[in-house]
Amino acid sequence: MKIGVITFSNSKDNYGQMLQIYAMQCFLKKMGHECFLIRYTDSPKATASFKWNKVMTYLCKFPQYVMWYIQQKKESHQQRVYATSAQSSNTLRRFDDFLMDNIEMTHLIYDEESIMDNPPQADAYICGSDQIWCGDWAYYLNFAPENSIKIAYAPSMGGITDFPPEYETQMKQLIHRLDFVGMREKSGVEVCKRLGRSDTVKVVDPTLLLDTADYDKIRIPTTAKKPYIFLYLLGNPIGYKTKYFYDYAASKGLEVVYVASQGKVDDYKKFPAQVGEWIELLANAEMVITNSFHCTVFSLIYHRRVVTVPLTGGYERMNTRIYELLKNAKLEQLVLKEDLDQYQLSDWNFRDFDMYKNTELKRSTGYFNDILATKSI
Structure with a gap:
């Protein structure tokens, strides 16, 4: 089966991001599927809007976050300092080369408009993992055709449990289009169940689905x-x-x-x-x-x-x-x-x-086998 996976993939220094992409693709290939990464660029407007929601959540619901503003000021300065020295270091990390050498992916880098107008063709689509459920609707597979298999595997909300009403309404609509919802954290499972997906389960990060032999390569x-x-x-x-x-x-x-x-x-x-x-x-x-x-x-x-x-x-x-x-x-x-x-x-x-890792590997393999085998295109 041809499977398209959408997740964060643009970092130049986040090793976990690169390795969860590799793990998801390697796991699916070992199951006998053809898999590719859907390269996508986030909408700045959507990202900024969600970050503001995070700020309001912190300040309104958690007294300890009254120091949030001071911390953000420190981090802004830190980021400026980091940016002046990061470019040469990130070139040496060669993340783009890693993707080119190890990951099947789309030639086109989509944005929110192009992915709706001309979505990549696949039999099934997966969103996850990483903290992707906190912005663009593409990460909820809004572009996937109705007759395709749609899977959420280990997306994260980063511990956020409260969203603006309009965002939550759209989220609820989109997660009900999905054929399977497996969240990375327990808090994410609870949010999805609150939004009406009572069948949501907790799954492990895809990096836990491979062994040392896979990473030694x-x-x-x-x-x-x-x-x-x-x-x-x-x-x-x-x-x-x-x-x-x-x-x-x-x-x-x-x-x-x-x-x-x-x-x-x-x-x-x-x-x-x-x-x-x-x-x-x-x-x-x-x-x-x-x-x-x-x-x-x-x-x-x-x-x-x-x-x-x-x-x-x-x-x-x-x-x-x-x-x-x-x-x-x-x-x-x-x-x-x-x-x-x-x-x-x-x-x-x-x-x-x-023992825990082996149990979760069997469980996740079972989830994929069940949904990919029982759903018709």
Whole structure:
């Protein structure tokens, strides 16, 4: 079956975005389907409108977000600083090359008008994963023909549960067109059920549907000096300075290989890894420290000792997906709560994670088999 997948795909430094695209396509191909990425550019107007809704939600419903404005000012400055140095680093990351070499995709990059006027042809369409349900209607498959199979697999709302009435009305209409709705977070499941999709289920991120053998195919060797801590930080605020992680590494006699993305700014030297190098560095690390969901996922897949640093400063809602993952893997203790000295450099127990991952792979495979086999074009 020919399947078109729409998700975020334009980042130049978000490794999780690239890897969830690769995972979804590789998983579907292993099932025997022909799969391609639908390249799409978001509407600035829709994105800006939704961001404003987020602001109002924070300020009105959560007292702790009264500091949101101050944090945004800090982040705006951080982004300006980051932009001046990011261009050359992002060129070295070669994300466009990764897509060209590993992903089947449309030649045309669609926008909200062209995708409605002349949608890509497929038997089935999938929206997901990533935090795509927070803007353009194309991510709800509004362009997909009525007689096509329409699947939402692991889209996220980023923890948002309240929307403007007009947005929610349109969302309700579109999710009722879908043949299957599987959300990445429990909060997303609850929103969909509130909107009338009582059959909504929770599914795992597509990166959890592959094994190390699948990711080893895209690994790129590096010359990193061992042993080292792999430090991967996004620009979202955390309760620790980067120096803290370097001091911890020094106390353990370990080097630090530091990769950063999405606006992370500090005075430490960073390595602009390609996607395959990012996996290689993680897979060979003595320990991984990160505030990233996908870095946590890959650390577990590769059985690396990982400590996850929770987000702060109004971004706590985004910790939900990590907490849910670690709870299901019975590894809740890997969330950093006080200091790193509580973690001994001994083996983590990944048995429960492996069992959870295998169970979810069977469950997701079953969902796809059922909907693709029983729905006629």
